[in-house]
Amino acid sequence: MNQVSSRGFPVTAWSLVCGLGSDLGTAMEALKKGEPRFSSPPPETPFKTVCGTVPAEIAHLDGDLAVYDSRNNRFLKQALLPLQGAVEGARERWGASRVGICMGSSTASMDEIEKAYARYAIDGVTLDGFDVLMSGSAHGMVKVLRALTGFEGPVSIVSNACASGGKTFASAKRWIEADLVDAVLVGGADSLCQTTLRGFRSLALLSEGPTRPFSEKRNGIHIGEGAALALLERTGEGPRLLGTGEGSDAHHMTTPDPEGRGAQAVMQKALLDGGREASDVGHVNAHGTGTAFNDAMEAKAIRTVFGDSLDPLVVSTKGYVGHTLGAAGAVEAIFAIESLMGGWVPASAGADPLDPSIGIHVPTKTCDIALNAVLSNSFAFGGSNVCLLFGAPE
């Protein structure tokens, strides 16, 4: 590495829509109280499981944006609503062409393609008017956000499965460091679809009930949905994205390296990039999927990074909202930021009784704690890993 940032960039505004609520305040109230929320899966799901479904009906996209209407893109519009003031401020401060958009998604609007294909399978008629690109792909995400923000800088959509949302923060930080832009709207979105529900079940990774990361009663993941957005700017007030670490396991398409070397490497890269020591970090928002392989691997990696003398509070917030896949890195980054700013760490829902072999400090009750820095991990199919280091405002 030939360029090390010690100060990073401020996250000046953030928002989310998830299974805990369709606005940040509602979601954070539930998280702090330790109250997960589960729902039944979509009715066409042919097996037992639970989902982290966004609880409210969200308005359809209309007007010029109607062509991009999908559950996924509605989440984005909803998440953007409370950020309008920050968006206008960034546009005025930097100029529209100096503000980019970097979004993450895994399946994006796959549910729309599934529905279209199901109709086709019944009558065998090609679907007039259904356009995969407009209505069923991630393409619409930046079209919608461009239209709603007026940002004219570079755009990109990261699709590294469950690391997508986290990687957008890393890309955005690089864009600003490279002076390509002065601010970037980052985040991610994914909506429930049969492909992921049935796909994870095919891998024997889907739980019948709520996920229980780090518990001796763990039973796999449950799937959630949602969107999260954050505005990263060159200067401003707010918690700082200090460092990022990205890498690949180079091990297996779905199974993490059991030694946790890839996870360990990205945590260490994030700390190095941010100019911080492990001792500065009081909380890790873990990838924490509640699968035996991930829990063991991630715990091992955390133990290696932090050593025997350090004891950060390690929480998986997937017990509250499920695995939101391509949005997860962004959703969980916002949970980590809220902990950093609020001075509290949520209980790791479902972790009690803890797996006695896990060897990391997983709180089973909400803890008040002053935090200087937090890490947020995301790991994905293809061995894609990312870790984000956030620090308290300067």
Added chain:
Amino acid sequence: MSDVYVRSVGFWAPGFANARAWCQGEADANEEAPGASLLRRSLRRRATAQTRSAVEVLGQVVGDANWDGSQIATIWGTAHGEHATSIAMFEWMTKGEGKLSPTQFHNSVHNTAGGYASIAEKNTTTSTTLTGAGELVVSGLVEASSLLRADFEEVALVFFDEPLQRPFAVPGMESTLAIGFGLTSRADGAIAGLKQLERIEPRGIRPAAGFSGMHVAAALPLLEKIVGGQSGRVSLQIDSESGPIWSTLVEPM
């Protein structure tokens, strides 16, 4: 965008084994499937046809640049991801045939090619897969440029897509297409430099026959200018639905 240098290029489409064959119009009917020699047999057997074409082009880019494939950052761009695999899963689901294939499922993510390539090359560095449509090619260059300014001296950028399947097929997507660029921050050994990423008025870009519906084909004019040793500004988009389009200035070395 800071200056980016092109060290190598890659190309694969049915009938065209490499960039030179494509640019010179030397079709070979025997070139039906990509070799993807980076993938050992067990990986190649599980990889999708599209992933094999993308990995084939990565191999060309890395080989021609004489780079260590275990050390470079990779960026992959695909508008539709593993569409054919998804369609196969939809068909299975609508028939109610029970569980999906686990291999098909993990082969359905957009970063399938990146995952296989990292495993094949034992490459633990960053790999980012981008999607989208009209601005996909410029997204790849922006990402590459920022990586070259930050952590890496060498970045492989590979665009790929396959035709959409029934019932979603659209005109202008006749075959798989994969295009790659070996990008570096160093001028020595480069075959071209890329400068001044900026928006220009649309120039009536006419995509190559057979690929007019493929957004990754927006990288073809760039490839052809580099291989042809030509200088000048080149468009990086094939659509102009929203006014000015992204472009870059190519300078042969």
